[in-house]
Amino acid sequence: MTNLLFRRQLRRDSTSAEVILWQALRNRQVKGRKFRRQHTIGKYIVDFFCFEEKLIIELDGQSHQNLGTEYADILRDEWLRQQGFRVLRFENSEVYTQLQRVVWAIENEFGNSGSITF
Secondary structure (H helix, E strand, O other): OOHHHHHHHHHHOOOHHHHHHHHHHOOOOOOOOOEEEEEEEEEEEEEEOOOOOEEEEEEHHHHOOOOHHHHHHHHHHHHHOOOOOOOEEEHHHHHHOOHHHHHHHHHHHHOOOOOOOO
């Protein structure tokens, strides 16, 4: 399967948290910034990406709570940061219960050069 077809499948099979956050981010609803979903950067496909801010947003579900996946996420985030990207991570549960706080944290990251992880 090509990368493009795989990304399309990921978009089609989005988690409910990804769907909820995408509804908040799409169509430049957050301070006029354009977000892409399931975007390829290097060998990785990130959940959401804002090119003008070099900002990546990742949502973590239960599959990210085992040691192997956590370690892979650390390596992935480090590589992305070395390429000049900022990475924000949120738990799916945060999107379900605190969507406004998640969007606020994303907005607050605009224009910052550092990175935060929640």
